[in-house]
Amino acid sequence: DTEVTQTPKHLVMGMTNKKSLKCEQHMGHRAMYWYKQKAKKPPELMFVYSYEKLSINESVPSRFSPECPNSSLLNLHLHALQPEDSALYLCASSHDRVGQPQHFGDGTRLSIL
Amino acid sequence: GIQVEQSPPDLILQEGANSTLRCNFSDSVNNLQWFHQNPWGQLINLFYIPSGTKQNGRLSATTVATERYSLLYISSSQTTDSGVYFCAVGGGGSNYKLTFGKGTLLTVNP
Numbered sequence: 001d002t003e004v005t006q007t008p009k010h011l012v013m014g015m016t017n018k019k020s021l022k023c024e025q026h027m028g029h030r031a032m033y034w035y036k037q038k039a040k041k042p043p044e045l046m047f048v049y050s051y052e053k054l055s056i057n058e059s060v061p062s063r064f065s066p067e068c069p070n071s072s073l074l075n076l077h078l079h080a081l082q083p084e085d086s087a088l089y090l091c092a093s094s095h096d097r098v099g100q101p102q103h104f105g106d107g108t109r110l111s112i113l
Numbered sequence: 114g115i116q117v118e119q120s121p122p123d124l125i126l127q128e129g130a131n132s133t134l135r136c137n138f139s140d141s142v143n144n145l146q147w148f149h150q151n152p153w154g155q156l157i158n159l160f161y162i163p164s165g166t167k168q169n170g171r172l173s174a175t176t177v178a179t180e181r182y183s184l185l186y187i188s189s190s191q192t193t194d195s196g197v198y199f200c201a202v203g204g205g206g207s208n209y210k211l212t213f214g215k216g217t218l219l220t221v222n223p
Contacts, residue, residue: 031209033209033211037154041215042199042201042213042214042215042216043156043199043201043213044213045210045211048209048210050209055209056209056210088154090156092211094209098143098208099142099143099144099163099203099204099208100144101144101146101158101161102144102146102201102211103158104148104156104158106154106155106156107154107155107156109154
């Protein structure tokens with residue numbers, strides 16, 4: 001689903017670095033999501049934003065900090081990550097109504113050294 | 114939360130063969146999506162199908178919500194169909210959470 005754009009596509013960082021993942025959509029969706037996918041596993045929900053407000057935090061460690069500056073943008077700020085945080089991070093968006101399909105970006109493949 | 118089971122976990126086909134993938138879920142759903150994840154990690158939306166039947170080219174899907182299962186049919190498979198097929202459902206009291214099954218790894222050999 002190329003209507004959701006994620007940058008960068010790949011990111012390598014050290015455990016002491018601070019970096020951010022970015023996600024953008026222009027479909028007028030008011031719900032946006034971050035998922036984490038480990039190798040050979042299904043995606044798992046991390047955060048949900050509804051109308052720019054955090055609606056769901058699936059007990060994610062504080063070293064992951066989400067931000068939704070406006071209805072089209074979603075960021076994930078990373079700080080002091082661990083090697084086990086290496087994964088594919090997927091962003092998705094949907095209309096903010098019950099049962100709406102979610103549209104996924106191509107993901108950011110993150111490696112922690 | 115809602116449970117999602119997919120079968121089979123692995124499937125190997127010769128090019129041109131047909132296949133059926135199954136997704137069982139444990140509660141009523143307001144969202145059901147089938148995805149294909151290619152070897153590059155892209156998660157491609159195949160169907161949004163909380164109920165009924167849809168077709169798109171060689172692919173079709175059926176969801177019988179009252180019996181809590183969905184089927185994905187792939188006909189005349191091609192090597193480019195290889196990858197992982199995920200069923201993901203929303204429901205069980207959540208407006209947003211999409212719960213994924215463990216997926217079916219499909220390999221289509223030439």
